[in-house]
Amino acid sequence: MVKGVVWDPIGRYLATQSTDKTLRVWRMSDWQEEAKICDPFSKCGGTTTVLRIGWSPDGQYIVSSHAMNNEGPVAKIIEREDWKARMDFVGHRRAIESVRFNPHLFHYNKRPVSCVAIAAGTVASQSGSLL
Numbered sequence: 001m002v003k004g005v006v007w008d009p010i011g012r013y014l015a016t017q018s019t020d021k022t023l024r025v026w027r028m029s030d031w032q033e034e035a036k037i038c039d040p041f042s043k044c045g046g047t048t049t050v051l052r053i054g055w056s057p058d059g060q061y062i063v064s065s066h067a068m069n070n071e072g073p074v075a076k077i078i079e080r081e082d083w084k085a086r087m088d089f090v091g092h093r094r095a096i097e098s099v100r101f102n103p104h105l106f107h108y109n110k111r112p113v114s115c116v117a118i119a120a121g122t123v124a125s126q127s128g129s130l131l
Contacts, residue, residue, distance in 0.1 A: 001018060001019045002016045002017070002018045003017060003018060003019060003051040004016065004017040004018075004051035004052050004053045004065065006052075006053050006054055006055055006062075007055070008028075008055055008059050009055055009056075009057055009058070009059045010059035011028065012027065012028055012029070012059075013025050013026060013027060013028060013034060014026045014028060015053055015055065015062050016053075017051040017053050017064060017065065017066070018051070021038065022036055022037065022038050023036075023037040023040075023053065023062070023064050023078065024036050024037070025037075025062075025083060034083070035083035037064075037078060037083060037085065039085070040064065040069070040074075040076040040085050040088075043071070051064075051065045051066055052065055052098035052099060052100075053065055053099060054099050054100050054101050055101065056101045057101060059080060060079065060080050060081075061077050061078065061079060061080065061101075062077075062078040062080070063075050063076070063077050063078075063089075063099045063101060064076045064077075064078060064085075064099070065098060065099050069088050074088035074089060075088060075089040075099050076088045077089070
């Protein structure tokens with residue numbers, strides 16, 4: 001069952017996150033699957049009520065909810081370039097249900113990127129903690 005859907009701000013893709021422990025990216029041009037991301041979600045226990053994912057405002061990253069890294073719940077950051085998850089936000093005791101990118105751009109390695117707002121509390125988990 002699909003529990004999270006988000007449109008690409010560039011207008012090329014739709015991303016979904018489901019109870020089958022996958023995040024899928026769909027091409028809007030022909031509605032075919034562009035990418036199926038499983039690894040960050042394979043060790044997750046049950047599922048949460050919602051799985052709210054988000055695109056960065058520039059469309060270069062997707063941040064997912066309900067992922068795992070070293071047995072701990074994280075929000076995975078997936079790069080549009082190759083659909084790989086190389087970075088994550090850590091620090092929660094329970095599954096992350098909802099994420100949201102900060103609409104302001106920052107620079108990382110001399111290129112503009114968007115960041116998940118940490119101080120604004122836009123990553124929430126079942127433990128009630130905010131990043």
